[in-house]
Each structure stands twice: as structure tokens, then as C-alpha cells.
Amino acid sequence: MLNRVNHQVLKFKKSGIRKFAEAAAKMEGVVSLTIGEPEFDTEVVIKDAAKKALDDNYTHYPSGQGMIELRKAISDFEGKRNAMHYTSDEIIVTNGSTEGLASTFLALLNEGDEVIIPAPMYVTYLPMIEYCKAKMIPLDTTKSGFQIDENDLNALVNEHTKLIVITSPNNPTGVVYSKESLDAVKRVALKNNIFILSDDVYHQLVYTDDFTKLSDDPSIRHLLIVTQSYSKPYAMTGWRIGYLMADQPIAAHINGIHSYLVTGITSFIQIAAIEALNQDTSEIKRIYFDRLVRCKKILDEANIPYVNPEGAFYLFINIGEFKINSEEFCLKALNDYKVALVPGVYFSELTDHYIRISYAVKEYDLFEGLNRLVKMVKDLRQC
Ligand SMILES: Cc1ncc(COP(=O)(O)O)c(C=O)c1O
Structure with missing residues (x-):
């Protein structure tokens, strides 16, 4: 019967990251540096707020766009952080940022549209773009220090270009896009009327003072869609809640598809999400930054090259010297050294000479895993 189902869905591939994570989980004695998930548990006050909301019977259908109390809280929270102010009308509460991304693609893309994304890139964009019968156009950033070169970007733009997707800090590199990179994106988008996602x-996980954000520039308000998540800063990956913000007509348009997809996000979780916004996340950020410094020291001492990250919780490590592809490298690491890593090829064919580690994993796993990686590199260098 599979020949009768939706052909676009048949083309979906299982996430390579999950494949490695699952293989690692089945093997004895493996430490996994694969998944970008905080090891911490959600703060007690947030859990208490959810428990109380249940007792208060927040168990009925929510508003499709999101509870007004939560949307107002998000509007205040974001208004204090960005020059662009979004009203509660311009905010949609989503099922993690994943659904915000999917709803945006579904609401904006027509068959034949093109979406430019700096490569390497986060893995879940492509399937939804292809589902819309649109085309993902990778922008090679490997030759420009993983920043965006305006000429390279311009060269990819044509009458089909509908959207540019920007992830900063970036997954998998941890790179924060410079002012020059974002100015280039804005100039190209404004000139050609291209949406920016x-x-x-x-x-909330940026370790440099020099942080330029698209949401600080009202001149691109009509083109910009911002997707946000509770998953990473509040250790709420399993709660599945996030939000998106966009200029009112665009937000209303995206809300059309969002409401049909999910009806709304779990009522008592929305109440807890108001509480989450009151939490100070600086301690979590400090812990990650401290880990980053320690990881870099280990890699530097072993002379292992990597992309210098300024945010998120990933290190993108260059394995080009070994002349084996990233999947082979990771299979060897898994089978011979019992450390699970993510092949760089999963983020782009252009980065098959990289592997990604996440330093959000359990502290013991992180440093044990890094030691195993260093041992493997030393052994390979002796071959
Ligand atoms: C760049 C990026 N966007 C979106 C997501 C999805 O996050 P959420 O849990 O909010 O769906 C992730 C998760 O790893 C990510 O790395």
C-alpha cells in the first residue's frame, strides 16, 4: 500500500543523529556526545507551576494561537531583549520550535520556491522544505570562516528565492553570525523581497558580547519570522513548547496552518511556560561556557582543529587530516573507542571532514568521551 501514500513523506530519511544515538544506546560501555539536549532537569518552580495548573483544571482546549496571558508574557520578555517589539497578536505558541519552523515552511512555500540556507545546517529544515516541493539551496560557508559572504549569497538569489534561513548561534558549528554577515542577509533580502526565518x-546561549540579532532591526520587520524554543535555555526539551513571532499579517497567515496542525499547545504547559520566562538562565550559560573552555583546552593540547564557537553547545571538529569520511570516522569511534559522535556529513556534504560533539551531555560522558576521541586521534596519527 505504500505506493498509495504521500510521495514526499516517502522521501524522508531517518535522522542520522538519532541513528548514531540509538546505536550507542544499545551498546555496552559507550559514552554518547551526540544529542543536543541539556543534561539538567527542568527547574522545580516550572514543574510546580504545571502541577498547579493541572489542579486548577487547565485541561481544556487552549486557544489555537496560544493563551493570551502567555503571549503577553512573551511579548514583554522579548520586548526587553530586542529592538523589534512584537504584540501578543504577532506571537504564536508552538509545539517546540520544530512546529514553528514547519508551520512557517508550510505557510510560506509554494512548489518551485527556493530556500537559501547557510551550510552546514540543522537537520530538520530540509524534509519540510522538500515536503512543500520547494528546493533547499545551500550557501557554502566553509570558505568564509562559516560566516555569510554577500557575493556568495547574491549569486544564489533568483526569481524563485522565497526565504533565507538563519541559525545564529549555529548548529552544528556554534558560530555566531557577525554584523557583516547579517547586514549582507538584510541587504539581499530587502533588495529582493525575500523572507528571513x-x-x-x-x-540565550551566546558567549560573546558582540552579538548582532536580526530581531534588532525594524527595517526588516515585514520580512522576518523568528522561531523560539523553551527546550535549550530552560531544559524543557520534553515539554514541547516554543513560539514564533512575525509581522501581524504574516503571523496571522502562519497561524492558519498552525491551528489546523496542532489545534493548540497543552493548556497546563502554557501556564508553566509563563513561569519559565521568570527564570534566570545565566547559571546554565555559565556552566556551558566553562565546559566549552575546558573542552577547547583538551582539543588544543592534542592539536585537534575545530571551528571556534561563540554560542550554543556544540563543537565542530575537523578530522580532514585522516582522509576518511565522517561516517567512517564515527563508526570507528563507536566500535573501537566506544564514543558516539555525529558525522559532519549529516549537516552538509561540504562538511564530510568534520564531526560534531555536544557539550550539553552529562559532564562525566563529555570528558570521558573527549579523552576517548583524543586517544583515537593519537592512534590514527601513528598509523
Ligand atoms: C537550530 C535548532 N533549531 C530548532 C531545534 C528544535 O528545537 P525544539 O526542541 O524547540 O523543537 C533544534 C534542536 O536541536 C536546533 O538545534
């Missing part, structure tokens, strides 16, 4: 899930 800013995937901001790592905005």
Missing part, C-alpha cells in the same frame, strides 16, 4: 533557539 531566524531560528533563535540558542539566543
Whole structure:
């Protein structure tokens, strides 16, 4: 019967990251540096708020766009952080940022449209773009220090270009796009009337003072869609809640598809999400930054090259010297050294000489895993 189902869905591939994570989970003694998930548990006050909301019978259908109390809280929260102010009308509460991304693609893309994304890139964009029968156009950033070169970007634009997706800090590189990169994106988008989707899930995990954001520039308001998540800063991956913000007509348009997809996000979780916005996330950020410094020291001492990250919780490590592809490298690491890593090829064919580690994993796993990686590199260098 599979020949009668939706052909676009048949083309979906299982996430390579999950494949490695699952293989690692089945093997004895493996430490996994694969998944970008905080090891911490959600704060007690947030859990208490959800428990109380249940007792208060927040168990009925929610508003499709999101509870007005939560949307107002998000509007205040974001208004204090960005020059662009979004009203509660311009905010949609989503099922994690994943659904915000999917709803945006579904609401904006027509068959034949093109979406430019700096490569390497986060893995869940492509399937939804292809589902819309649109085409993903990778922008090679490997030759420009993983930043965006305006000439390279311009060269990819044509009359089919509908959207540019920006992820800063980036997954998998951890790179924060410079002012020059974002100015280039804005100039190209404004000149050609191209939407910009800013995937901001790592905005609270930035380790540099020099942080330029698209959401600080009202001149692109009519083109910008911002997706946000509770998953990473509040350790709420399993709660499945996030939000998106866009200029009112665009937000209303995206809300059309969002409401049909999910009806709304679990009522008592929305109440807890108001509480989450009151939490100070600086301690979590400090812990990640401290880990980053320690990881970099280990890699530097072993002379292992990597892309210098300024945010998120990933290190993108260059394995080009070994002349084996990233999947082979990761299979060897898994089978011979019992450490699970993510092949760089999963983020782009252009980065088959990289592997990604996440330093959000359990602290013991992180440093044990890194030691195993260093041992493997030393052994390979002796071959
Ligand atoms: C860049 C990026 N966007 C979106 C997501 C999805 O986050 P959520 O849990 O909010 O769906 C992730 C998760 O790893 C991510 O790395």
C-alpha cells in the first residue's frame, strides 16, 4: 500500500543523529556526545507551576494561537531583549520550535520556491522544505570562516528565492553570525523581497558580547519570522513548547496552518511556560561556557582543529587530516573507542571532514568521551 501514500513523506530519511544515538544506546560501555539536549532537569518552580495548573483544571482546549496571558508574557520578555517589539497578536505558541519552523515552511512555500540556507545546517529544515516541493539551496560557508559572504549569497538569489534561513548561534558549528554577515542577509533580502526565518533557539546561549540579532532591526520587520524554543535555555526539551513571532499579517497567515496542525499547545504547559520566562538562565550559560573552555583546552593540547564557537553547545571538529569520511570516522569511534559522535556529513556534504560533539551531555560522558576521541586521534596519527 505504500505506493498509495504521500510521495514526499516517502522521501524522508531517518535522522542520522538519532541513528548514531540509538546505536550507542544499545551498546555496552559507550559514552554518547551526540544529542543536543541539556543534561539538567527542568527547574522545580516550572514543574510546580504545571502541577498547579493541572489542579486548577487547565485541561481544556487552549486557544489555537496560544493563551493570551502567555503571549503577553512573551511579548514583554522579548520586548526587553530586542529592538523589534512584537504584540501578543504577532506571537504564536508552538509545539517546540520544530512546529514553528514547519508551520512557517508550510505557510510560506509554494512548489518551485527556493530556500537559501547557510551550510552546514540543522537537520530538520530540509524534509519540510522538500515536503512543500520547494528546493533547499545551500550557501557554502566553509570558505568564509562559516560566516555569510554577500557575493556568495547574491549569486544564489533568483526569481524563485522565497526565504533565507538563519541559525545564529549555529548548529552544528556554534558560530555566531557577525554584523557583516547579517547586514549582507538584510541587504539581499530587502533588495529582493525575500523572507528571513531566524531560528533563535540558542539566543540565550551566546558567549560573546558582540552579538548582532536580526530581531534588532525594524527595517526588516515585514520580512522576518523568528522561531523560539523553551527546550535549550530552560531544559524543557520534553515539554514541547516554543513560539514564533512575525509581522501581524504574516503571523496571522502562519497561524492558519498552525491551528489546523496542532489545534493548540497543552493548556497546563502554557501556564508553566509563563513561569519559565521568570527564570534566570545565566547559571546554565555559565556552566556551558566553562565546559566549552575546558573542552577547547583538551582539543588544543592534542592539536585537534575545530571551528571556534561563540554560542550554543556544540563543537565542530575537523578530522580532514585522516582522509576518511565522517561516517567512517564515527563508526570507528563507536566500535573501537566506544564514543558516539555525529558525522559532519549529516549537516552538509561540504562538511564530510568534520564531526560534531555536544557539550550539553552529562559532564562525566563529555570528558570521558573527549579523552576517548583524543586517544583515537593519537592512534590514527601513528598509523
Ligand atoms: C537550530 C535548532 N533549531 C530548532 C531545534 C528544535 O528545537 P525544539 O526542541 O524547540 O523543537 C533544534 C534542536 O536541536 C536546533 O538545534
